[in-house]
Amino acid sequence: MSLDMTDTMTLTVTERIDDRGGIARIRLTGDDLPSVTAGAHLDIYLPDVDLWRQYSLCSDPAETGFYEIGVLKDPASRGGSVEVHRVAQPGATLKVEGPRNHFPLDESATKTVLLGGGIGITPMIAMAKRLHALGKDFVLHYCTRSQSVTAFHDALKAAPFSDRVVFHHDDEAAEQKLDLTRDLPAPAPDTHLYVCGPQGFMDWVIDTAEAAGHATGNVHREYFSADVDLTGDSFEVEARASGVTLTIGPEDTIAKKLAEHGIKIDVKCEEGVCGTCVTDVLSGDIDHRDQFLTDEEREDGDQMCVCCSRGRGKLVLDI
Ligand code: FES
Structure with a gap:
């Protein structure tokens, strides 16, 4: 790893797993990796398309030897994820900034609910690992369209906190789908919710949680992309x-x-x-x-x- 004045690192892809649902799990390493906290992300530069893209770390924050990210190949996006899938082959190097954390975990919470939709699962995995290490009370709800497109499925099934992971698939029986009336705990000052996923999923969770009385400051959110209208009056x-x-x-x-x-x-x-x-x-x-x-x-x-x-x-x- 090399560091310059702007904390840019050059990291090497050491491993890549093409998981279910078009998600590549990519491990990156270098010397003396900066320590991370759960919820952190990396900024990755893609020179051929001149784009910076942000990817949450799903690796254990206690891990010092590598970072892991999960990248959904989304041909409908502006090309960043397709480019990551193309270039992030074992042995390749990537220019990276960070890690930064705009989605920190409140480790003082007595109850934590993690809600990941699709690729929004990645920061939740790091948070689950941290909460497990702390011996905290938590549950991880993971929503996808189908088990067949559920990346990290096998890893989560084998995780030491697997009894705290609840899978919800759109194409299965209604009773296993996420039901926020049933699955969210009662609001309390020391109960914290974390949500990441597609915008519609996030809006649904946030609106429902806040309507149920969860304080806005206890409903933590991270958007990984947004449909934003850039236009308007002069x-x-x-x-x-x-x-x-x-x-x-x-x-x-x-x-x-x-x-x-x-x-x-x-x-x-x-x-x-x-x-x-x-x-x-x-x-x-x-x-x-x-x-x-x-x-x-x-x-x-x-x-x-x-x-x-x-x-x-x-x-x-x-x-
Ligand atoms: S460049 Fe990311 S918020 Fe503006």
């Missing part, structure tokens, strides 16, 4: 420290328009889920389109994701 952006004022057109994004004028803001996911592009806002009416900022952060009105969010009238940015 507005003005002043980059105050740079002395530049621009008009952002209906099809423009702030980050791209600023880059055209030599003001570079780091962007990775370009869909409001990773937080890389969060920028301080000095004034203006923000039209948040991201999934990254919390409701409290939005209400503060002093930061925004410039890869996707927009404004009304004029925004003044602290750049």
Whole structure:
């Protein structure tokens, strides 16, 4: 592993398992891997398509010899996952940043419910391993379309916490499907829920949990992709420290328009889920389109994701 000033690492693919459901389980290693906490992800750079993509670690946070990620090959996406499947062959090297953790586990909880939909299972596996090591009370609900596309199925069946894993498959009997009325515990200050998966799955879980009385701060969420509408009415952006004022057109994004004028803001996911592009806002009416900022952060009105969010009238940015 090599580290530069931006904590970029070059990691080597040591193992790849093409698991069920088009999911590649990829192990990456290097010397002196930074330690991780459950819920952490890596940013992986894909030079041939010039994209950064984020992948949650599913390896045990206590593991020091390698990181493991699971990548769903999704031809409908913008090409990142297809490219990872193409290039991540044993022996290949990947440019990586991180690990970072925007989805940390509250280890003080007395009860934890992990809810993974499809490839959203990956951070939940790391969390389950950590909670098991801590001897905590937890359950992992894993929802997929069918057992035949359920990656990690055999590993979870063999895990020392397998009695805490509940599989739910869309194509099986109704009574084994996730029933949030039945499967969520009663709300309590020390009961925490974690959800990751497709947007519809997440919206359903979050809305149901909050309607049932679970505090928003106890319903932890990580979006791995989002259908984000980047378009809207034109507005003005002043980059105050740079002395530049621009008009952002209906099809423009702030980050791209600023880059055209030599003001570079780091962007990775370009869909409001990773937080890389969060920028301080000095004034203006923000039209948040991201999934990254919390409701409290939005209400503060002093930061925004410039890869996707927009404004009304004029925004003044602290750049
Ligand atoms: S680049 Fe990921 S949130 Fe903006």
